[in-house]
Amino acid sequence: MKIAGHTMGTPEYSLEDALRLFKKIGLDGAEIIVQDGYRCALEEKTSTDTLRELSRLAKDLSLEIPCLTPYFSRFNDLDEGIREKEIEGMCKVITYAEILGAKYIRLYGGNFGQDERDEDGKKRGCLVESLRFLGEIAKKHGVSLVLENHFNTMTVSARESVDISYAINHPSVGILYDQANLTFTGNEEYETAIPLQFDKSWYVHVKDFVFRGNDHTFSSSDVSHPQEEERKVVTRIVGEGILDWPAILQMLKDRGYSGWLSLEYERRWHPQDIPDASLGMKQSAAFLRKIIRDLK
Template identity: 55%
Template sequence: MFKIAGHTMGTPEYTVCEAIELMKKIGADGIEIVVQDDYRSGIPCDCDQETLEKVKECAEKMGIRIVALTPYNSYFNSLDEEKRQEEMAAIRKGVDYCEFLGASYVRIYGGNLSAGDTYKLEERWDMLVRSLREMGDYAKEKNVTLVVENHFNTMAVSAKKSAELMKAVDHPAVAILYDQANLTFTENEDYQTAIATQQKYVAYMHVKDLVFVEGKSFVSSNVARPNEDERNVKTRIVGEGVVPWPEILSKVKEQGYDGWLSLEYERRWHPDDIPDASIGMKKSLEYLKSIME
């Protein structure tokens, strides 16, 4: 049976400990925590031991599993060696946090590749493969898996590219984070094709929902999120948009997946689209549970 986590992207009004308490209240099994400076519902990139201990104690008290950490580094394909090493050092630090907190996954971007960028693609691909192997070696020592998200403006923008990347990396501690909503609004694979193409490499899943804005095509100027004037979709409570979650969950279960579903409730980026997590994430979780039942 799938386990459900809430993502602190969805809880910008809450501290991490308050978000953990909310997960307990709404019936989640776990939590995915942002790693980024100056975000109320995240832990800082250079997190001190006292903060880590407080978060761990809160999770243990609430009976909530800290499942994954989500940093925002992306230049693993950089040809600037100093920059590449700096980005990998940040991920290794995140892996150390995972080891202490008992988390199993670190969310990874598949490099940084703006739309239309064709500069030395082969060399940057090779550098990304090299980086993922090097970071994977460190993660494996700590019993942590790096999960590369299907994500725009990266070298893992589609299920096809993500699967190709996994074949090239070929590392036991590097896997795919399946995000069908991202594949949908970037006009990549439908769920049937995505699952057939990449599911054997999937170790973790994000769940969110959306509706399209009529007359707009996908574009984004950065990796983390499209600017407000670029958006071709509006985010929605899961079950109230166009992503066919009953069919997706049935299909991945057929393929043997019974891991975590992380509710990447995007209130941090789009607070006008969806209500507070105590309302919308709760409704999303209840919808997922109704599917599983």
């Protein structure tokens, strides 16, 4: 297994300096955000020259770029114009991934609030159609799309993620396994989630947290992150929270997983919870490396 840093964890850094930090703390790669308005990210309209310069820097640092993470989500919108705009943005990111040698792109499984209903299945149908189309584009560019287990989407749980991925039924569309998201939304624990979605789990996010109190009811008004007043958890350095990462990684290894573990260090959203990545991401990576060494 290889360990990547996620640029969510480096809001104080330029993208180039984040890559240098990842190299310094011994990481193998970088998962890079694609979004306007965030310092440590690629812009949604990035020039080929900029991408090639970044690719050269990564190679000079002996870092891989395994995954790009855009924030398009409305692939299930009933408004065709909105869907087409999101798809257009994703198509650009697919070309960026090819230039950078990134094999994966993180996807949201649509935008679907906790109180929304889809009784006639139209939103699900739009999502499946959109992602099947994007899967075909991705395939032509040698890229795979991975649907994250994520709140306020149509892939919140492992069961939903599996059902959607098989409905899409495309060889270039799989799942991004995120146990922290599953746990704090009250969905499957790892003993259930890993066997359920393993055949489609191609990429893994690693983070940690503790609950603030006895009320574990999850709520978020936004697809990307809960607002501070909505939060029932506190982000932690990996190894200092409640997730049993030794057991999770052992189960993944036992089933044959040898891919990427991406440290989704949430300093962008919750800087009050965790220290600078030079400290907290470094400690998280050391914790993961020890687990990997000790796997049976």
